Amino acid sequence: MIKKYVYGTPFETEAVMMEIENAEGTPEYGKVCCEQKFCFEYEMSNKDMIFGLGQSNRGINKRGYIYISNCTDDPEHTEHKTSLYGAHNFIVISGEKNFGLFVDYPSTVCFDIGYTHSDKLKIECEYCDVTLYVIEGENAYDIVKQFRKLIGQSYIPPKFAFGYAQSRWGYKTKQDYREVAREYRKNHIPIDMIYMDIDYMQDFKDFTLNEQNFDDFEEFVKEMKQNNLRLIPIIDAGVKIEKGYSVYEEGVKNNYFCKKEDGSDFVAAVWPDDTHFPDVLNKEARKWFGSKYKILTDKGIEGFWNDMNEPAIFYTPEGIERIKKSMKEFIEKNPSKDDVWFMRDSLLYLANNPQDYCAFYHNVNGQKIRHDKVHNLYGYNMTRAAAEGLQEIDNNRRYLLFSRSSYIGMHRYGGIWTGDNMSWWSHILLNIKMMPSLNMCGFLYIGADIGGFGADTTRELLLRWLAFGIFTPLMRNHSANGTRRQECYQFEKIEAFQHVIKIRYRLIPYIYSEYMKAALQYDMYFKPLLFVYQNDEIAREIEDQLLIGNEIMIAPVYTQNAKGRCVYLPEEMMMLKFLSNGTIHTEQYEKGYHYIAIELDEVVLFVKKGCCIPIAEPAEYVEQIDTKNMKLYGYINSEYLLYDDDGITKQYQQQNYKTMKYE
Ligand code: MIG
DSSP states (O other): OEEEEEESOOOOOOOOOSOOOBOSSOOSSSEEEESSSEEEEEEOOTTOEEEEOSSOSSOSSOTTEEEEEOOOOOOOOOTTOOOOSEEOOEEEEESSSEEEEEEEOSSOEEEEESSSSTTEEEEEESSSOEEEEEEEOSSHHHHHHHHHHHHOOOOOOOGGGGSEEEOOTTOOSHHHHHHHHHHHHHTTOOOOEEEEOGGGSSTTOTTOOOTTTOTTHHHHHHHHHHTTOEEEEEEESOEEOOTTOHHHHHHHHTTOBOBOTTSSBOOEEETTEEEEOBOTTSHHHHHHHHHTTHHHHTTTOOEEEEESTTTOOSBOHHHHHHHHHHHHHHHHTOOOHHHHHHHHHHGGGGTTOHHHHTSOEEEETTEEEEGGGSGGGHHHHHHHHHHHHHHHHOTTBOOEEEESSEETTGGGTOEEEOOSOBSOHHHHHHHHHHHHHHHHTTOOSEEOEETOSBSOOOHHHHHHHHHHHTTSSSEEEOOOTTSOOOSGGGSSOTHHHHHHHHHHHHHHHHHHHHHHHHHHTTOOSEEEGGGTSTTOTTGGGOOSOEEETTTEEEOOOOSTTOSEEEEEESSOEEEEEEOTTSOEEEEEEOSEEEEEEOOTTOEEEEEETTOEEEEOOOOSSGGGOOTTSOEEEEOTTEEEEEEOOOSSBSTTSSOOEEEEEEO
16 A cells, blocks of 8 residues: 655656555654655654665664765765665665655655664655655565555666676776686686776767777677677766767757756866766756767677766866865965864865755756756666667667666666675675665665775685675676776686686576566565564574575675674575585575584575575576576475576566476
8 A cells, every 4th residue: 555645846756657646634654744844753663673775874674873865976885874876765664563655855865763862763855845655564575565566667687697797997908808708718717797997988988989999899899799708888977078079069069968057068077087967867868868878789789887977076176166265265374283184184075075066957847957956866867868778779678787876766777786895894794785675675686896896805705705796686796996906817726716606607597587576576586584584583683694586595604714604594494505516515404593614615505495496507608508407406396486588688578487396
């Protein structure tokens, strides 16, 4: 049961797909105030747990902290950060009462979930122009499924996107890419994609190729394809200001860029130096920007990642002037030692400065809208532009597409990666906890930078992270320029990496099948234990184990020097341990706590009681997986319902299911 309450004149975000009539009166749960600000207050009972908020910090149960939806380019995801790259304003309250709330509001939303007062949930928006959806249901899981129907079907990538990928910021030449391809193939580490970071472009200009290094790009794409590898280029939000650069010229001529108050094009510096931001909230501009992706698909490209679309700003000319002015005043006042010490930080505020977000405008159906009022919709609409552009090329074909910044609604157009994490053990755990929350908000094609983006990784960290990454639909090893190299072949005893990534490929038929079921049935691919084991008091609190699809549970290792870990089984289960010699050891465990030894080159999963899963022979790329010769593992006398399709067209609505019997 979903009720829609409209306050003021909300901006149409197009997050919701279902037509719902406006409800009369006020929500029976909580108290709404709508003066200048919007607020929703609810007295939480002792028992209440709060879920949702997609890409946000801390645990699966969000209670006990404060979270602010405000898409932000901040690469330091330390525990006290309140805003990350996405804005996913859906929460579920589950306990004494069970209901969900979707605060459809395109600017900053503050969720104080027992932070100021331990029993108070308080949601606040600066203006009272909000659509509030209240979803009643039996339990958290039921509410999530209703919400997912409300916002429409999640994005479905092509099947190759379930392969493993290598990425690194810093690859420049064909030789760099060839080396990655060669090393992976030589070492028989399976791989399907290599990502191209910003250096493939000419002077960081979107939809261009570095003239020196990629003169015959089409040929190069073919060469890689012959090696069963796809190249996936990055696209940044800002369009470089440069006379003669067609994307810039067309954008200026047609008023497709965001404007300043005075009507001139807004300027912000990012990688290409000064840029303009395509006004992706303007339908025509969106169509135009989206049509540009064809430049690269014409050369054989089948997927993209959209970056810097919060949008991130290094600085603006106005910001530079502000700093210069305050520095001048500063010098003139003959600063004390203390003043100098305080001045130190002020330069940092040049980047992503709120003042700059208030200085440009979108043209939405002829209406001038100041950016800060719709800030959280930018990445969403950049990715929508791409998706719609790609659909124009071939309506029946799936392209790989994901974004850094997002808002609910974008889940229909692409996936997300979780941005610039660090090579920290705590970030494996954050990765684990974020996945089910993202599923609640519709995002299914998701994953983090495996091995960690910033800081130097270690062999052990990377192996443990890969062992979890096996289960994330988007499985990509990515790292920042200047950090320790972290391609698998850079480390000693490469066999361990080969072994772990092979397990991913053996599991792809299951992973794909479960992903597709989740997408087609508005379900979750990653579930917290308590969504299924609702009456299990222990399972309620477990946040470092997850259910993957309908048949399995995982308990990843995320601590340094661990030789295994304690695992809680909410019921009897069958453990499958992928041993380093390529065999699978199976062992049945009773309900309860168990210490499970898991060596660095081993992967463990648990098949639920009465279930089985298909496991293929190892393959080195997705198309090589032999789905005709799979073995079932788990409980005898059980069945598995396998979904499969061609992996590239959109003919997935048909009943492509096959029952496999384990006898
Ligand atoms: O300012 O393109 O999150 O994945 O490697 C950094 C360079 C810009 C941020 C992305 C990261 C990417 C990097 N980009």
